[in-house]
Amino acid sequence: MEEFDVVIVGGGHQGLVAATDLAEAGISTAVVEAAPEVGGAVRSAEVTEPGFVHDLYATNMNLFLGSPFFGRYGDELASGGLRFARSEAPYASAFHGGSSLRIASDEAATLAMWKEHSAADADGWMQLRRVFDGLVASYLPLYTSPQPSWTTLTFLRAVRRNRRSVPLGEFAATLLSSTRALGDRYFSTPEAKSLAAAWGMHLDFGPDIAGGAVFSLLEMYADMLNGMSVVEGGAGRLPEALAGLVRRRGGTVLTGVPVARVDTDSTGATGVTLADGRRLRARRGVVSTVVLPRLVGDLLADAAVPADMRAAADGYRFGPGTFMLHLALDGPVPWQDERLASCAYVHAGSYVDDMARTYQQSLARLLPDEPLLVVGQTSVVDPTRVPVQGRHLVWVQVRTVPGSIKGDAGGRIAGTSWSDVREPYADRVLDVLEGYAPGLKAVVRARAAFSPDDLQQQNCNLAGGDSVAGSHHLDQLLMLRPSLALSRYRTPIPRLYLAGAGTWPGAGVNAVSGVLAAETLLRDAGRRRPPGRGRRLRGTR
The missing domain is CATH 3.50.50.60 (FAD/NAD(P)-binding domain)
Incomplete structure (x- = not known):
């Protein structure tokens, strides 16, 4: 022994x-x-073709x-x-028809983007930024301390001290809000509301789940301020x-x-x-x-x-499952809006009601007809991930899907076993992504799909394919x-x-x-x- x-x-x-x-x-x-x-x-592993190094699960560091x-x-x-590679174009949201919202580490450029999109949304973005500034300094000690602890009281006192810049009621509403309510409170257009709601879907916060607003708030502004980093290689x-x-x-x-x-x-x-x-x-x-x-x-x-x-x-x-699709490409993603080509993450999933429908379909054990896609353009951030200059790889996290299948919300995929529907569902994901990036399928060299069953088999903590382990x-x-x-x-x-x-x-x-x-x-x-x-x-x- x-x-x-x-x-x-x-x-x-x-x-x-x-x-x-x-x-x-x-x-x-x-x-x-x-x-x-x-x-x-x-x-990470070479799961599509030799020389294409994909992050299998987590990628944002x-x-x-x-x-x-x-x-x-x-x-x-x-x-x-x-080493870490950093993108100064951390995230964006893409919409049908070729429009998009793009957040950059250059705050002036981000604000200009908002003003071009909507003066009301630009005002909402700046107002929500004040909430973030009032929250973030007091939140970090809470985040990095055991709970329960005295840091909880310290956090509440710090929030109270900041009430001059942000009313206590506004803080409280943000802490308890759903992502839909957060968007409705600060934004006017459906695109801006979608940008906020998409971050909640990274966890298991469908648009109408209380408490999801905090995660979205922190992610929206922290990623803007810091860019987005991946491990080089x-x-x-x-x-x-x-x-x-x-x-x-x-x-x-x-x-x-x-x-x-x-x-x-x-x-x-x-x-x-x-x-x-x-x-x-x-x-x-x-x-x-x-x-x-x-x-x-x-x-x-x-x-x-x-x-x-x-x-x-x-x-x-455990929450709903995740489906992962890894793509090796002959060229960049052919986004309708070419300005998306430099973004580390692109959320492709339309509007808040669409995300709510996807979340509910997953809970009902139905394969979502048009799920939210988190498109990680990893090789744009870290070119060492591909063997030949000009080629690319893409990390696609599909949120959310059912861990076990009862049927197909789209009415086209037969089967209730992930081993049977893995590849047909990967086809659906590509079809959805093609709607935002016409011509994508023509540049796909190879793909590797991982269902919720695959994720659980590879890591017992990811029960039912829940990528956040509960x-x-x-x-x-x-x-x-x-x-x-x-x-x-x-x-x-x-x-x-x-x-x-x-x-x-x-x-x-x-x-x-x-x-x-x-x-x-x-x-x-x-x-x-x-x-x-x-x-x-x-x-x-």
Whole structure:
């Protein structure tokens, strides 16, 4: 039996972040990852043609670049060769007929775009910017702290102090609003309202779900201010670099070795047993980045799990699924509006009612007839992703789709198994995208489609193809993620800790929950956490 102070289950970025901080504090640590390589939902691969490096899941790295963790280790990561490519044309929304809205890091250019589109929307954009400015400085401490905590009161006090620039009622309405209500409050045209609503669909905030406005607000302005960044050469280079941090501090990173169970006795968690029969003892604790239902139902299946923990696992909800389509192209996307060619993200999905219909169709287990497409023009941001100059690759996230299928809202695709409808649905996605970029199909060299079933098979945290590893609705957020009793990264099983997207602050390459779980364990062990440095906000997902 091998012995360590801490064993971490899952080699996604949160597990590696936790391991780095623990190893930095002198805690002997082992990270165990079931997949052949580390990364979790931060991976890249050549899935279409050789030389085309696609990000398989997450691609926007703004949150990581703005994290306290990157503030501590960014220089070391850079010295090891980790680089980021940045776009100053972060996002846009495309509409049928060739019109679009385009947000640039040049604020003057963005405001000019708004004024050209609609004077009323330009005024709304500036008014909403004041809400963002009043919210963002006080929100970051909340985002990077355990919940519940005193930072919640600090956040509320900070909002109250800002009431001179933005009335308290306006803040409160924004915090609780749906994305539809946010758009209706500040914008006049359906295009501007669509731009706001599209960001909510990245999580599971359909246009009429309360609480979705905060995510959209932060994303709209943080991405404008910071641009949008991807990992140069592929997202998978980030977890590889994080694994290097762990190893240089004496930690162990094991890949291709699934954990069969978390071992417990009357004193608490004692280690893990691997699928090959090996046992790793953990003297100080086990940190699981596996979502709670999988942890309780599978890895703790033989343990005496306290009733409140089991109830939390039973009640944990996943959101609608995601369909991913990766394209290798002979040339750029032939957008009707050529100005979209430089944008990192293009939302193609028409208007708010269309997104609401798509969301409802997914909940009804119907294949949406015209889903929202998040079109990531990765090679525009990072030309190293393609083997030949002039060729391109595109990352298309289809939001939302059902995890299991009852029928087709379009009435044309037969079958209720994703293995049967994967390619026909990829055809539909291309048809939808062709409506915004006529001639696209003619430049597609190769494609690779991944259904919700594929996503779950590749990563157990993405249950039902939920790309954010659990609903982010208000009843499963803040101190309720994954439940009130488990929200501060401890469990009722002594020495068993939680991290990952199923804990606060949720999904995104944010490097937060891993740090907070490590800090919790270090406090319990009577050790000090590594020193921190400045905090910034560069995006929300």
